[in-house]
Amino acid sequence: MATIELRNVKKSFGVQQIIQGIDLKIADREFVALVGPSGSGKSTLLRMIAGLEEVSEGALLIDGVPVEHVPPAKRGLAMVFQSYALYPQMTVAENMGFNLRLAGVPKSTRDEKVRAVARVLEMEALLQRKPRQLSGGQMQRVAIGRAMTRQPKAFLLDEPLSNLDAGLQAQMRLELVRLHQELNTTMIYVTHDQLEAMTMADRIVVLNNGRIEQSGTPLELYHHPATVFVAGFIGAPKMNFLQSEVAIVTPREVTLTLLDGGSLAVPVPRRKLAEGENVTLGVRPEDIVVDPEGEFPGQIEIIEHLGAWSFLHVRMGRGTKVVAVAPGDRPSRAGDRLRLRLLRQRLHLFDKSGMAIEDPIPGGGL
Amino acid sequence: MNRSSKITWAVALLGWAIALAMFFPIGWMFLTSFKPEIVAVSTPPTIVFSPTLENYSAVLRRADYIAFARHSVAVALGATVLALLLAIPGAYSMAFHPTKRTRDILVWMMSTKMLPAVGVLVPIYLLWRDLHLLDTIFGLIVIDGLSVLPIVVWMLFSFFQEIPSVILEAARMDGATLFGELLRIVVPISGPGILATALLSIILCWNEAFWSLNLTTVKAATLTVFTASFSSPEGLFWAKLSAASTLSIAPILVFGWMSQRQMVRGLSFGGVK
Numbered sequence: 001m002a003t004i005e006l007r008n009v010k011k012s013f014g015v016q017q018i019i020q021g022i023d024l025k026i027a028d029r030e031f032v033a034l035v036g037p038s039g040s041g042k043s044t045l046l047r048m049i050a051g052l053e054e055v056s057e058g059a060l061l062i063d064g065v066p067v068e069h070v071p072p073a074k075r076g077l078a079m080v081f082q083s084y085a086l087y088p089q090m091t092v093a094e095n096m097g098f099n100l101r102l103a104g105v106p107k108s109t110r111d112e113k114v115r116a117v118a119r120v121l122e123m124e125a126l127l128q129r130k131p132r133q134l135s136g137g138q139m140q141r142v143a144i145g146r147a148m149t150r151q152p153k154a155f156l157l158d159e160p161l162s163n164l165d166a167g168l169q170a171q172m173r174l175e176l177v178r179l180h181q182e183l184n185t186t187m188i189y190v191t192h193d194q195l196e197a198m199t200m201a202d203r204i205v206v207l208n209n210g211r212i213e214q215s216g217t218p219l220e221l222y223h224h225p226a227t228v229f230v231a232g233f234i235g236a237p238k239m240n241f242l243q244s245e246v247a248i249v250t251p252r253e254v255t256l257t258l259l260d261g262g263s264l265a266v267p268v269p270r271r272k273l274a275e276g277e278n279v280t281l282g283v284r285p286e287d288i289v290v291d292p293e294g295e296f297p298g299q300i301e302i303i304e305h306l307g308a309w310s311f312l313h314v315r316m317g318r319g320t321k322v323v324a325v326a327p328g329d330r331p332s333r334a335g336d337r338l339r340l341r342l343l344r345q346r347l348h349l350f351d352k353s354g355m356a357i358e359d360p361i362p363g364g365g366l
Numbered sequence: 367m368n369r370s371s372k373i374t375w376a377v378a379l380l381g382w383a384i385a386l387a388m389f390f391p392i393g394w395m396f397l398t399s400f401k402p403e404i405v406a407v408s409t410p411p412t413i414v415f416s417p418t419l420e421n422y423s424a425v426l427r428r429a430d431y432i433a434f435a436r437h438s439v440a441v442a443l444g445a446t447v448l449a450l451l452l453a454i455p456g457a458y459s460m461a462f463h464p465t466k467r468t469r470d471i472l473v474w475m476m477s478t479k480m481l482p483a484v485g486v487l488v489p490i491y492l493l494w495r496d497l498h499l500l501d502t503i504f505g506l507i508v509i510d511g512l513s514v515l516p517i518v519v520w521m522l523f524s525f526f527q528e529i530p531s532v533i534l535e536a537a538r539m540d541g542a543t544l545f546g547e548l549l550r551i552v553v554p555i556s557g558p559g560i561l562a563t564a565l566l567s568i569i570l571c572w573n574e575a576f577w578s579l580n581l582t583t584v585k586a587a588t589l590t591v592f593t594a595s596f597s598s599p600e601g602l603f604w605a606k607l608s609a610a611s612t613l614s615i616a617p618i619l620v621f622g623w624m625s626q627r628q629m630v631r632g633l634s635f636g637g638v639k
Contacts, residue, residue: 052535073541085536089554098550099540150540 002063002076002153002186003028004049009058011044011210018044020210021058026154026188031180033189033201035233041210043158046190050079050156062153073099078147082159084139086131092142093118093127099150117148120182137168144179154186161196173199194234198222206230228354231282237311239348240288240322242281246273256281260320262296266347270358279357282348285311288324290332294341298322300334314340392615399608406605421609425596431613434592438617441506441578441588442571446564448511453518454560458548460519461526462534472523475516483513483576494581503586506578510571518567525559526552562632565625572618589614 004026011019019041026032034042047053049060051072060068067075078099086095093114094101100110118124121141131139140160147155157176161169177200180187191197197204198218206213206221206229214226218234225231231239244264248255253265254273258281266281273279290312298314301321305328312324312332324340326332349357398406400417425431460468490509491500499505529552537551553560575590582591596603596610622629 050539052538072539077539079536079539081532081536083530083532085530085532087533087537087551087555089557098537102541102546146536146540 004154004186005061007059009048009055009060011048011053011056018210022212024205026186029184029186031187031200031202033191033197033204034207035191035194035197035204036207038192040207042190042207046156046158046188049188050077051075076153077156078150078152079156079158080143080147080160082162084143086139086142088131091128091130095142096146096149113149117145121145136164140164140172154188157187157189159191176200195236206233225348226356228280228350231348235284237285237323239282239284242320244279244281246275246277246279249273249275261317264342266344269349278352280350282350283342285323285325287343287346288322289341289343290324290326290338291341292339294339296340298338298340300332300336300338303332303334395608395611398605399612401605403603403605421605425606425609429592429595434587434589435617437503437586438572438588440503441510442568444507445510445514445571446567448507449515449518449567450564453515453522457519457522457526458552461523462531472520475519479516487580491580501582501585506582506586509577510574514567514570518563521563525556529555558632562629565629569618569622
């Protein structure tokens with residue numbers, strides 16, 4: 001049970017500033033995912049919260065108490081590492097009970113706690129094994145169990161699933177969500193995989209170059225990305241970006257000329273657009289519909305069949321490539337010519353600096 | 367016979383040849399120690415003779431073998447313990463908290479082994495004299511411990527480097543102190559490596575001759591001094607010298623033979639993950 005607050009936290013290694021001033025409040029029992037590409041500073045941020053890296057500047061508070069100078073173990077947090085970091089010379093039970101042993105908990109209590117956690121994680125049968133006798137998924141469970149035995153104020157998870165195969169990842173994702181519900185504890189989860197963040201987190205914090213790009217619920221980020229970066233990072237397949245120029249602005253609608261050819265009228269955004277301004281039009285693959293009446297002609301280059309859905313990689317008039325999602329039962333083949341329609345209410349506009357031009361006023365225009 | 371098995375044979379043959387060449391002097395010494403003095407110096411040398419234990423009884427009559435052996439054991443163990451006590455924390459800090467200059471320090475430490483010991487004989491001798499360490503077990507432990515220290519640090523450093531530092535971070539999160547990390551995580555994980563290092567250090571200290579010859583006479587004299595004392599006083603008595611040498615190396619040979627499994631395991635130690 002803990003709130004964690006970062007106030008203008010910075011981190012430098014030598015002259016290089018990795019974290020550029022982060023303000024973040026994590027509520028009690030919240031499941032927050034820190035996502036970003038490698039080098040975005042997400043792991044460093046987590047390690048600073050853990051106490052494994054020093055905070056160069058700014059304040060870090062746990063339950064309102066500044067902890068920048070408190071050693072890791074005293075912060076009451078537990079960490080799960082990407083490579084599991086189990087103690088190879090100890091059995092599973094010893095691994096899980098190590099923190100209790102260091103805290104001076106008597107053996108009988110220790111065994112009891114370890115057993116209780118093992119029961120929750122369904123690995124009582126493994127307690128006497130050594131880490132090298134375990135599979136990847138089992139090691140991951142032990143690492144989580146080791147974090148659980150100390151009943152931490154918050155869990156810090158550093159890419160805990162990235163060493164597992166896809167099937168196991170899906171299973172562990174559900175288990176982590178279940179664990180979060182059962183334990184009712186704050187969890188901070190670092191991942192480069194937007195899917196993990198989308199499926200598990202209450203809130204996603206997108207990091208890029210040591211800064212927060214956007215913070216919000218998974219659906220907020222999906223529907224209202226604040227920047228081109230977030231728009232491209234969240235959602236799979238990735239959002240398509242089409243370069244365009246504002247042609248005509250009327251009170252009812254704005255007409256864009258696409259660099260690829262063709263033009264498109266979109267609802268008027270709240271922010272005024274000037275004629276001649278360059279804007280990036282973002283459209284998610286699921287918001288592109290194959291329609292014989294569509295305004296954009298194209299040719300299918302590659303089809304990825306997923307069964308229920310197919311991803312169509314389409315080459316538009318002057319070579320721009322877009323991805324569209326079509327129902328899986330639609331008979332298409334590579335090389336087919338088709339016409340695409342963009343769902344106008346679901347378009348995203350970004351200005352030259354990559355910032356979102358506020359969403360169209362619902363119902364405005366058309 | 368195909369090509370790869372030919373190579374295997376050639377390598378095996380070469381290995382045996384080298385091993386025999388290295389073993390020959392020791393084997394010859396062992397044989398000589400059972401020869402009467404006359405046979406020992408005869409040319410051409412003979413391998414057919416009636417063996418005698420005369421040399422051994424003469425050697426043991428003349429010097430207190432047990433006392434020398436006790437000193438050797440004390441010095442070899444003591445110096446090894448001293449070196450480990452210094453090297454474990456040292457190698458830990460270099461392996462897990464390296465700085466820009468860590469490599470340089472390691473190379474510098476090793477470079478001290480390139481300096482001939484005789485180069486520092488006079489200062490060390492004077493120091494030991496003024497500190498009243500001449501001819502003491504403790505004095506020999508200190509100098510032997512320091513002379514194996516670079517090798518011990520190097521070996522431990524390479525073993526510690528095999529340990530992923532994330533394991534230490536996990537221990538830190540679990541509440542381990544610096545010493546907790548060292549004693550409960552690093553030492554147990556690299557146990558086989560530390561054991562191999564200790565064994566090698568014991569062997570090196572056992573065989574060490576220069577400092578024991580120069581810094582001890584009686585009270586702390588080791589088996590190397592014992593052996594050397596047979597080398598000349600009454601002319602060369604090859605058979606007796608061989609007997610003394612055999613007695614000196616016998617314990618460490620037995621020790622090495624018994625610990626070779628641990629040595630190999632420790633030296634090939636790795637892959638903690």
